[in-house]
Every structure is written in structure tokens, then in C-alpha cells.
Amino acid sequence: MxxxxxxxxxxxxxxxxxxxxxxxxxxxxxxxxxxxxxxxxxxxxxxxxxxxxxxxxxxxxxxxxxxxxxxxxxxxxxxxxxxxxxxxxxxxxxxxxxxxxxxxxxxxxxxxxxxxxxxxxxxxxxxxxxxxxxxxxxxxxxxxxxxxxxxxxxxxxxxxxxxxxxxxxxxxxxxxxxxxxxxxxxxxxxxxxxxxxxxxxxxxxxxxxxxxxxxxxxxxxxxxxxxxxxxxxxxxxxxxxxxxxxxxxxxxxxxxxxxxxxxxxxxxxxxxVMPTRNARNGMLFTAHGTINIKNKKWEDDFSAIDEMGITWVDTEYSKAYLRHLFAANEYLGKQIATIHNLGFYLWLTRQAREHIIAGDFAKWKETMVKQMDKRL
Known part of the structure; x- marks a missing residue:
């Protein structure tokens, strides 16, 4: 190595x-x-x-x-x-x-x-x-x-x-x-x-x-x-x-x-194990905070799961549909959430790398910490 x-x-x-x-x-x-x-x-x-x-x-x-x-x-x-x-x-x-x-x-x-x-x-x-x-x-x-x-x-x-x-x-x-x-x-x-x-x-x-x-x-x-x-x-x-x-x-x-x-x-x-375990419980990590997709507030939200997400599931499915899958106990919901969360974690570390190389990591990190420390 x-x-x-x-x-x-x-x-x-x-x-x-x-x-x-x-x-x-x-x-x-x-x-x-x-x-x-x-x-x-x-x-x-x-x-x-x-x-x-x-x-x-x-x-x-x-x-x-x-x-x-x-x-x-x-x-x-x-x-x-x-x-x-x-x-x-x-x-x-x-x-x-x-x-x-x-x-x-x-x-x-x-x-x-x-x-x-x-x-x-x-x-x-x-x-x-x-x-x-x-x-x-x-x-x-x-x-x-x-x-x-x-x-x-x-x-x-x-x-x-x-x-x-x-x-x-x-x-x-x-x-x-x-x-x-x-x-x-x-x-x-x-x-x-x-x-x-x-x-x-x-x-x-x-x-x-x-x-x-x-x-x-x-x-x-x-x-x-x-x-x-x-x-x-x-x-x-x-x-x-x-x-x-x-x-x-x-x-x-x-x-x-x-x-x-x-x-x-x-x-x-x-x-x-957090991104996969939390995904199976309906918690999604995003750049703007965490989403509990089981909440009723998402029942008729037909916007994409995460417009900024890097995986195909993020824009293929809506929050309302993903909430429905969890409510119906369909395993597809857990799979979608897992792909999203893992994609987000990889995006986060790769963005960190890009900002280290660009020379503005510390400033970017402070912005991200404030954004992610929210419940949506």
C-alpha cells in the first residue's frame, strides 16, 4: 500500500x-x-x-x-x-x-x-x-x-x-x-x-x-x-x-x-452503520438537515427526495412516495433511503476533499455544519 x-x-x-x-x-x-x-x-x-x-x-x-x-x-x-x-x-x-x-x-x-x-x-x-x-x-x-x-x-x-x-x-x-x-x-x-x-x-x-x-x-x-x-x-x-x-x-x-x-x-x-441503519428507520441525511420521512408532513409533498442528491433515487421518487412506502412497510422504501444516505455520505467526504484542494475547506465546513444541524 x-x-x-x-x-x-x-x-x-x-x-x-x-x-x-x-x-x-x-x-x-x-x-x-x-x-x-x-x-x-x-x-x-x-x-x-x-x-x-x-x-x-x-x-x-x-x-x-x-x-x-x-x-x-x-x-x-x-x-x-x-x-x-x-x-x-x-x-x-x-x-x-x-x-x-x-x-x-x-x-x-x-x-x-x-x-x-x-x-x-x-x-x-x-x-x-x-x-x-x-x-x-x-x-x-x-x-x-x-x-x-x-x-x-x-x-x-x-x-x-x-x-x-x-x-x-x-x-x-x-x-x-x-x-x-x-x-x-x-x-x-x-x-x-x-x-x-x-x-x-x-x-x-x-x-x-x-x-x-x-x-x-x-x-x-x-x-x-x-x-x-x-x-x-x-x-x-x-x-x-x-x-x-x-x-x-x-x-x-x-x-x-x-x-x-x-x-x-x-x-x-x-x-x-449510521447511514444504512438510520435509512431503514426512515431518517434521511441531506446538505440542509435531516428528514424523518415517516412524518405526516411529507404525506402530500410531491417534490423530489433531494434535488441536490447525487444518486438516481433522489430525483426519481418523491417524498410523498417514499413516505408511503415506509407507511406500507414496503422494503423498497428502506432500499431507496439506504441508497440516498450512502450517496450523501460519499458526496460529503468528496466535497470535503474538493474544498481542501481548493483551499477553502474551513469556511465551507462551518457553513455545512450550520445547514446540516437542522430537522426539516
């Missing part, structure tokens, strides 16, 4: 860059649609490719390990071939999913014992086994196995967890150095900064991760319930330490406002 930092905004820390992998070019800042189990929920790969057009999507090690399983994935030739996707894929290591199991897992130095959320069967993840699973999945960018701490989190626990995440990182690197990739193309490895919302721990973790000298770095353990202001503070601390010549990925974030604010702090890559 090769990263090039191409432009820096003069009035903020925002950056425009380019990542090149064996599966193509990723222009940053970038939002990665979440395809947890080998599908971005509710839409076809053709719609994803042709209408939304992301450079990269995300899959999840925990979920793919359970279903369809690594044997199926290996026989298929990896996730790209299995799902019919010829662009970039990043896989989360499953640390967050294991964290979210709470009562159904036990964390220790060796790794994590957990029970499947599907059938209750017992499994074990270690840094080494998670690296091997990601070798089989064959993603272009793979993540270190870490522990994601909850919010709020006791300082002592956060410190012990951070140090264990660092030890796990060393084990991940050691295992990857001993094992080849499986499908004839390279895999880039990103370690993950932890430390909860404690400044000294975040600094310490960022310094440790920077010293690992990986080709890219991630920030984990945020967007788990902490106030947005604390998220931004931690992001700024970490971005000021992580190398400037490598991409920075903020995991699991977030709202359109969160994304713009973190781009301004120097973050390059984002993922979140």
Missing part, C-alpha cells in the same frame, strides 16, 4: 490524500460503507458500485468468521470473489464486536473466549488467530486485534486494557511477519490507538502505535457513548502524534457533523 499526502488546508488540519492498493486507488477523505457480512445491507453490489461508487467498503472479521466461515471464504478465493466486489475492502478485527458481547465473553492475556450471538457456540480469538482469519478473508487493509473499552471507563481499567492492546499488537505483527498473503495481492496492516478518554493514555498509545511504523494507523474506542466534544479532543491529541505521511482511520464515526469535524482535525478515513 502506498499513501500520498497531496494537499493540506491552511485554516485547519484537514488533508487530501491518495491510497493506492492492489485493488485500486482510494481518494481521502473517504467514507467506507459498512458491509459487515459481505453485503452493504439492503442494496446490490451493482447499486453500490454504480450509484454510490465508493473506493472502499468495510467487512467484519467476527461476523464473517461465524458466517459463512473461513473454510467457505477460502474455497471461494477470498471475500472479493465471494461477494463479487473488485474494489478495496477493509476488515475490522472484531474487537468491537467482542466488546459488545459483554456478558458472553471473557477477556484475558491470551485472547478472548466468547459465545456466538447466533447459536451460543463457544469460540476463541487471539491476536494470531484473528490475523489468520483476516488472511483468509483477504481484505486489502486489515486491523490489529484490540480491546475496545466502554464509556465511561475507570482509569485503571483503561490503562491495563491499553497496555494489553499494545502487547496484542506486537503479537499481531509477529504473526503477520511469519505468514504470507493467500490470493496473490498485498495486505496493509493498521494498528489501533486506544486509551478511552484519558489524555495521557491517548498520547501514550498514539506514541506506541506511531513507533510500530505501520503503513497506516487507526483510532479506536471512540463513538461508544462519550460526548462529541471528548471525541474531538481525543482525535486531535492522537492526530497530532500519528505520522503525517500515513493515513489515519477513525473507527465507527459517525454523523455527518462528526465526520466534518474530524476531517478538520486530520482524520482521513471513516466508517459507520
Amino acid at each position: 502506498k499513501y500520498s499526502l497531496l494537499h493540506k488546508d491552511k485554516a485547519s488540519k484537514a488533508r487530501a490524500g491518495e491510497i493506492i492498493t492492489d485493488h485500486g486507488t482510494i481518494q481521502t477523505p473517504i467514507f467506507m460503507p459498512v458491509g459487515t457480512v459481505g453485503t452493504v445491507k439492503g442494496i446490490h453490489q451493482r447499486e453500490l458500485r454504480d450509484d454510490i461508487n465508493p473506493d472502499i467498503i468495510l467487512g467484519n472479521t467476527y461476523h464473517l468468521y461465524l458466517r459463512p466461515g473461513i473454510d467457505i471464504l477460502e474455497r471461494a478465493g477470498g471475500l472479493h470473489k465471494f461477494m463479487g466486489w473488485d474494489r478495496n475492502i477493509l476488515t475490522d478485527s472484531g474487537g468491537y464486536q467482542v466488546y459488545s458481547l459483554s456478558g458472553n465473553r471473557k477477556i484475558k492475556e491470551e485472547g478472548v473466549n466468547f459465545k456466538s450471538h447466533i447459536d451460543g457456540s463457544s469460540h476463541f480469538f487471539s491476536p494470531e488467530s484473528v490475523m489468520e482469519v483476516q488472511r483468509v478473508i483477504g481484505a486489502d487493509i486489515i486491523m490489529a486485534f484490540d480491546e475496545c473499552t466502554p464509556y465511561p471507563c475507570d482509569y485503571g481499567y483503561a490503562k491495563r486494557s491499553m497496555h494489553m492492546t499494545h502487547r496484542w499488537l506486537d503479537r499481531c505483527i509477529s504473526h503477520l511477519n511469519k505468514t504470507p498473503t493467500k490470493y496473490g495481492y498485498s495486505q496493509a496492516f493498521f494498528p489501533i490507538v486506544q486509551g478511552s478518554t484519558y489524555k495521557d493514555l491517548r498520547k501514550q498509545s498514539a506514541e506506541y502505535i506511531a513507533e510500530a511504523d505501520a503503513v497506516g494507523n487507526a483510532i479506536g474506542g471512540l463513538s461508544v457513548g462519550e460526548p462529541a466534544e471528548e471525541m474531538y479532543e481525543m482525535s486531535e491529541i492522537v492526530c497530532d502524534i500519528l505520522p503525517e505521511d500515513k493515513p489515519r482511520y477513525l473507527m465507527g464515526v459517525g454523523t455527518p457533523l462528526n465526520i466534518l469535524e474530524n476531517i478538520a482535525l486530520g482524520v482521513d478515513m471513516f466508517d459507520c
